[in-house]
Amino acid sequence: MLQKLQQLAIGLHAQGDARELVQSVRRLFIGAGNLARKPAELVQAIKGMAEISALHEAETGSWVDPDVVAAGEGGAFDACDLRHWLALAERAGVSYIPTREILRLEEDEIGLVSGTIAPPPSTPATRRLRASATAIAEAFPDAAPAAAAPLNGEAIHERLFAAMDDVPEGWMVRSNRCGGGELKSLAGLGAIGDRTPEVRFGPTLEVGPGWVRVGNRRQVNCRDMRTIQAAAQGPGFLAFLARPWIEASRYIEAPDPHREGSPFAGKGIWPAEWRAFVENGEVIGVSSYYGWTDAASPETARTALAVRALAQRIVDEALRQRAFPRYPDIELVRSAPWVLAKEELNHKINVVFGRESVSCTLDFLETAAGPVLLEGGPPASPIGGGHPCAFAGVAGKPTIGNAPATVGVAFRTMPHVLVADPSTWDKGDPSGCILSWEEVEALAAADGHGAGAAD
Incomplete structure (x- = not known):
């Protein structure tokens, strides 16, 4: 099977x-x-794409290489590049794969x-496009790339x-x-x-x-x-x-919501993984990565606290080095005043996810030696980036400008939420699924083992 x-x-x-x-x-x-x-509109559209391309190239061209971060130096870096996060984990003394x-x-x-794909067959639309090629070339005489040596x-x-x-x-x-x-x-x-x-x-x-x-x-x-x-x-x-390939110390067997109603309906098995959510230099939330599988218990509460502590150590090292993760989509929106006209979105993009801040997601795997860093990525922002995992639905359906609410610990999704179907991400009752940090600390100590944290 x-x-x-x-x-x-x-x-x-x-x-x-x-x-x-x-x-x-x-x-x-x-x-x-x-x-x-309308050739004039086509030329204007291409100019807009050229401007976006130039902004993207200037931004990504300013990012430092992983060896710079590994040497303890600062600078902007690609929030999606695993190599930088492993370098920061090494310097912070956090275990990683x-x-x-x-x-x-x-x-x-x-x-x-x-791989390549053939263009669509000749149609009125494609013929119009080809007919405009001369006008485009005349509008952008310097845009033709220099001939490169054949690969x-x-x-x-x-x-x-x-x-x-x-x-x-x-x-x-x-x-x-x-x-x-x-x-x-x-x-x-x-x-x-x-x-x-x-x-x-x-x-x-x-x-x-x-x-x-x-x-x-x-x-x-x-x-x-x-x-x-x-x-x-x-x-x-x-x-x-x-x-x-590192084996997890805990696997969770649970019904798979993705296969419900299909001939393959049944249970799946998932490794115990966690995602930490970081905004402006602080770990504000932690979630079970496979949000339909886990449950709140003293043991999982202690693991969530350990993940928060480990993630914060990596973030603190990035802040000390002034190494700032950047995500291209956020940087493009930052330069678009018509998008940032909404005050709340402007605050989120330019303050919470500022250019000289550490905002990201950090993923961990439970192992016999404790949680280890799997990877890092962009933050869960109002315009996309990191997935909110089991926090899905806390802030309502995802829309541009509606930032995911990722505060506390999300052990599992609310019962009405299907992670793979954002149309179900309605606000609901998070009781027993998503706890505040105070509730998590109390739960972690409930069986007499103490709240615990990563050293």
Whole structure:
């Protein structure tokens, strides 16, 4: 049953990636084709995109490399880049799952190996778009990129294989900015189990976390849509990292809400993971990562307190070094006065999530040695970023400007909330699910073991 479920999850993920890519290309051509009816509007739209591109390039170009943070120095850095968070954890004395960089691909190399898709067939919209090409070229005479040396596709594909040659069996691979979509799909369905998920589709094809085995050799997976999108949002490159698969000390078996009503309905098993929410240099909340699985108890209350303490140590080290995580979407909104006209949103973006503040999410895994850092990412902000996990629904349905409320400890979602369906994120009664810090401290000491905290 587990193998069938894993194959289903990977297959559906691949189909979803393909559909998303086709639909994105179709929307691009239809939208641009409609604009092409009015060349002046098309030129203005391209100017707007060029301005956004310039802002993005200037912002990401100012970010420091991980070795700068590892040396104890400051500067702005990519909030999504795992390497910076591990460097801060090392300096703060917080345990983490180590990584080893095995491959780096630049933007044009990623584009070459991630696959291509043919444009939609000729339609009135696409013909209008092509007819406007001359006008666009005349409007932007300096925009044409310099001819680049042709890339050697075979050599790059060989690098994908070579990068995996000395990676031990049982390890996973991910980019510096995110884990692959296949792993997320398996984890969401509780279909990973307690060991590295390696899903076989036949005698010569096997899909693992971040890699694909073709015959008797593994290759870094660069066709994952989640990874491609992370590359597009980031500084223009991806570093691929290998890391050992660490077994959790606690697994939670629970009914899977994602499979309810399907032939695969039933229970899943999830590792005990936690997410800490940081705003303006303070850990304000902690949540069970798989919010439909866990429950409040003295033991889980003590773990939540330990996660808060460990996360705060990493944040304090970042503040000491003046190392500030930045998220591209927040920085683009910060430069858009028409978006920030709403006073509350303006305060959140420019004060709570200021350019020289530490706001983020930090994820931890329960292990035999205590919670260890898995990764870090952007904050749960009014315009997106980190997922609120079991806090979903506390602030109502997600909308731009409606910041998630992530204060206290969310042990599990409210009964009416389905994490995967934001339409259910209505406000409700959090009793027994989401507790204040004072309630968590009292619960942690309820069985006589004391509240506890990380040293």
